[in-house]
Amino acid sequence: MAVCIAVIAKENYPLYIRSVPTENELKFHYTVHTSLDVVDEKISAMGKALVDQRELYLGLLYPTEDYKVYGYVTNSKVKFVMVVDSSNTALRDNEIRSMFRKLHNSYTDIMCNPFYNPGDRIHSRAFDTMVNSMMMQVC
Amino acid sequence: MEQGPAGGSGPAAAAAAAAAGTGGLLLPLSETEQQRYSELFSRCCPPPEAAAGGSSVGELFRASQLPPDTLHQITEVCGAKRVGYFGPAQFYIALKLIAAAQSGFPVRIESIKNELPLPRFMALKNDTEVRYGTPAEFHGVKFQVPHATLEKSSYKRADEGEKQEPKSPPMSPICSPPASPSTYQRIAQSYGYGKARSGLEQQHGAPYEVRHSTHQQDGPSSGNYGAKSALTCSTPNRSLSVEREQQDSSSQYSDDPWRITEEQRDYYINQFRSLQPDLNAFISGSVAKNFFTKSKLPIPELSHIWELSDVDCDGALTLPEFCAAFHLVVARKNGYQLPETLPETLLPEYLQAACLKPVRDCALFDSYSEPLPSSQQTRDFSRAEKSSAEEVPDNSALLQDGKKDDKQAVKVSTTLKTIPKEFQHLTVKAGKENLSYSSTSIEDAMKKGEEPPTPPPRPQKSHSRASSLDLNKIFQQNTQAVRSGWLPPPPPALPPRPSVSQTEQPSEVELHPQMNRPPSQAEENSSAKKEVVLAQPPSKPARRKLRTEAQGLETPELSPTINVTSSLPAVKPHLPVQKQSSKQKRAIQTAIRKNKEANAVLARLNSELQQQLKEVHKERIALETQLEQLRPVTVL
Numbered sequence: 001m002a003v004c005i006a007v008i009a010k011e012n013y014p015l016y017i018r019s020v021p022t023e024n025e026l027k028f029h030y031t032v033h034t035s036l037d038v039v040d041e042k043i044s045a046m047g048k049a050l051v052d053q054r055e056l057y058l059g060l061l062y063p064t065e066d067y068k069v070y071g072y073v074t075n076s077k078v079k080f081v082m083v084v085d086s087s088n089t090a091l092r093d094n095e096i097r098s099m100f101r102k103l104h105n106s107y108t109d110i111m112c113n114p115f116y117n118p119g120d121r122i123h124s125r126a127f128d129t130m131v132n133s134m135m136m137q138v139c
Numbered sequence: 140m141e142q143g144p145a146g147g148s149g150p151a152a153a154a155a156a157a158a159a160g161t162g163g164l165l166l167p168l169s170e171t172e173q174q175r176y177s178e179l180f181s182r183c184c185p186p187p188e189a190a191a192g193g194s195s196v197g198e199l200f201r202a203s204q205l206p207p208d209t210l211h212q213i214t215e216v217c218g219a220k221r222v223g224y225f226g227p228a229q230f231y232i233a234l235k236l237i238a239a240a241q242s243g244f245p246v247r248i249e250s251i252k253n254e255l256p257l258p259r260f261m262a263l264k265n266d267t268e269v270r271y272g273t274p275a276e277f278h279g280v281k282f283q284v285p286h287a288t289l290e291k292s293s294y295k296r297a298d299e300g301e302k303q304e305p306k307s308p309p310m311s312p313i314c315s316p317p318a319s320p321s322t323y324q325r326i327a328q329s330y331g332y333g334k335a336r337s338g339l340e341q342q343h344g345a346p347y348e349v350r351h352s353t354h355q356q357d358g359p360s361s362g363n364y365g366a367k368s369a370l371t372c373s374t375p376n377r378s379l380s381v382e383r384e385q386q387d388s389s390s391q392y393s394d395d396p397w398r399i400t401e402e403q404r405d406y407y408i409n410q411f412r413s414l415q416p417d418l419n420a421f422i423s424g425s426v427a428k429n430f431f432t433k434s435k436l437p438i439p440e441l442s443h444i445w446e447l448s449d450v451d452c453d454g455a456l457t458l459p460e461f462c463a464a465f466h467l468v469v470a471r472k473n474g475y476q477l478p479e480t481l482p483e484t485l486l487p488e489y490l491q492a493a494c495l496k497p498v499r500d501c502a503l504f505d506s507y508s509e510p511l512p513s514s515q516q517t518r519d520f521s522r523a524e525k526s527s528a529e530e531v532p533d534n535s536a537l538l539q540d541g542k543k544d545d546k547q548a549v550k551v552s553t554t555l556k557t558i559p560k561e562f563q564h565l566t567v568k569a570g571k572e573n574l575s576y577s578s579t580s581i582e583d584a585m586k587k588g589e590e591p592p593t594p595p596p597r598p599q600k601s602h603s604r605a606s607s608l609d610l611n612k613i614f615q616q617n618t619q620a621v622r623s624g625w626l627p628p629p630p631p632a633l634p635p636r637p638s639v640s641q642t643e644q645p646s647e648v649e650l651h652p653q654m655n656r657p658p659s660q661a662e663e664n665s666s667a668k669k670e671v672v673l674a675q676p677p678s679k680p681a682r683r684k685l686r687t688e689a690q691g692l693e694t695p696e697l698s699p700t701i702n703v704t705s706s707l708p709a710v711k712p713h714l715p716v717q718k719q720s721s722k723q724k725r726a727i728q729t730a731i732r733k734n735k736e737a738n739a740v741l742a743r744l745n746s747e748l749q750q751q752l753k754e755v756h757k758e759r760i761a762l763e764t765q766l767e768q769l770r771p772v773t774v775l
Contacts, residue, residue, distance in 0.1 A: 015175075077540060109452040110447075112424065112449065112452050112453060112454035113424075113445045113449070113454070114424030114425055114427060114428035114445065114454065115428055115431075115438055115442035115448060116442055123439055124442065124443070124446055125443060126446050
């Protein structure tokens with residue numbers, strides 16, 4: 001269960017960012033922002049022709065004390081960044097991958113909507129629902 | 140009846156007097172009851188009258204959600220049956236009885252002597268006691284509509300609007316998709332109103348009179364509109380639901396704002412067709428976007444509507460998806476909040492079953508999307524023609540010529556006007572699979588445009604001439620059996636060889652000596668055909684020619700010299716055998732004819748261009764000589 005999920009556009013501005021404990025939002029935003037550097041690093045390191053989904057998933061970007069940050073990039077250089085709580089050790093890599101896959105699918109569904117202009121912020125309710133399902137349940 | 144000194148002294152006095160007439164029945168009415176009853180009474184009958192209108196009272200009673208037996212009982216007990224009208228006394232007693240019945244007491248005079256809650260009537264307006272009784276079960280939520288804010292007038296309009304909206308957006312002057320005229324005035328009704336009304340619907344077992352015809356178009360103009368409208372709104376919806384094919388149990392009736400009515404569906408289908416003639420193909424995202432943007436809803440809402448309706452998330456709308464989206468747009472324009480998830484009645488699978496049945500026949504007429512072989516197509520056509528004439532709005536006028544045999548020829552001939560166009564469309568598409576996107580169909584349309592260069596009207600002249608008189612008789616003479624056997628082929632009709640038809644004409648004439656006019660008409664026809672052939676796209680003259688040619692085909696198979704009447708019995712046994720082979724033959728012949736036609740057109744074009752080339756050559760030569768003449772001069 002993620003703590004924060006963000007969708008970053010190709011130009012590195014956020015299309016969608018949502019975090020669970022809303023009081024610490026700024027911190028998460030900062031974390032996501034700094035993780036973009038790591039993402040870019042990994043992308044450039046990989047070279048051209050990233051078609052394999054394995055390579056879309058970037059894995060753990062960097063861990064901190066409290067949480068871990070995972071990254072995923074699409075072919076159109078749209079990045080998904082997910083922050084999960086470190087204490088949540090039950091989360092395995094596969095689960096993270098599946099969460100990113102779901103995110104990617106929802107994102108493509110949004111793109112199919114002719115009323116959505118790529119580059120706009122994402123306001124889709126379906127997307128929200130899906131993201132909510134992935135976020136940690138704060139009691 | 141003993142009444143407190145509340146408003147309505149007139150009715151009170153009358154009631155008191157009437158009460159004496161009913162045998163001195165004394166009912167204690169509390170203050171609130173008195174107010175409520177007098178209000179209801181005044182609603183059911185305009186003040187000057189002394190008695191409530193029977194119909195409005197009936198509606199009011201039905202709004203109480205009691206079974207009809209109970210209502211009859213109540214009517215009897217309260218004395219209206221006896222006196223023959225609903226005077227104030229009877230009305231008040233009846234209301235009291237309704238309250239009793241709703242509380243579960245038997246309908247007896249005794250039961251109403253107690254203290255009772257006020258009777259509950261569904262869908263009556265702005266009282267705090269209004270009773271959005273047991274709401275629709277499908278959402279099971281009781282909504283408190285903000286009726287305190289509703290004014291009576293807006294409510295009327297709301298009813299009108301809502302009633303119109305689920306029923307007949309096409310009836311309101313809609314040029315761009317979502318307009319329903321009254322809706323803009325509507326205060327945003329919460330979703331629960333619709334649900335509540337469906338709750339009303341499901342309570343009533345009694346069939347309703349079809350009053351919607353009167354209420355549909357009328358504005359909220361009548362005096363009694365308040366209660367009447369509230370109640371009759373439900374009646375038209377109910378009657379509509381009866382018409383419709385979905386027969387879910389009483390639970391979800393036409394009141395459901397998420398259910399598409401027949402007219403709406405037809406309207407949506409027409410709109411779909413205007414965007415994409417092939418009903419089985421998709422509307423692409425950009426096309427749909429432009430279309431729905433015309434509705435002037437804000438983009439986020441449109442985005443949401445799209446999300447809801449594009450179930451397979453492919454960026455394109457099939458017909459059911461389109462209907463769902465359109466319906467959501469209409470609903471939103473009428474003030475409904477968009478649901479979070481697509482309601483069940485708007486799911487594509489659900490709509491598919493409903494949509495495609497009437498659509499199928501339309502498809503046969505209009506789109507011929509599948510590349511059918513001509514013979515099969517003709518069979519389909521005749522079937523569709525015979526079975527679903529009413530369902531095809533575009534061709535309805537044509538098909539209304541009727542199904543009588545003696546007019547069938549005319550019908551065929553008139554429908555053929557549209558068919559050749561479609562058939563060429565089809566033949567252009569023949570060999571392609573179903574088109575997926577409107578862009579490809581646009582290409583086809585363009586191609587279609589290239590082939591037959593000119594528009595229809597001309598052949599109609601001879602057509603009408605023909606149809607008015609003699610071809611009819613000719614067909615009649617040609618026997619029912621022949622006609623039935625032979626009519627299926629004509630529809631895909633394509634130009635027969637002109638020479639054939641012309642030669643056939645005289646033979647045809649010979650064969651029908653009874654005709655007074657066939658000689659002259661044949662001459663006319665042949666001359667008309669000649670001129671038409673020379674100057675016209677192949678398809679139109681073809682029809683008549685084919686018909687006559689088909690006649691001609693039939694006749695050679697018999698023996699041309701035999702008189703028609705005597706040949707009639709011979710024709711019949713010939714027919715079934717010949718039908719198959721002649722159909723195949725005809726198919727080949729139509730193809731041949733078509734090619735020949737195309738050749739003829741191209742040859743014509745060629746000759747014209749040659750002419751032009753010659754002229755240009757001449758001009759050039761002239762200019763050159765001039766130049767030569769001038770040159771020596773300039774050189775000097």
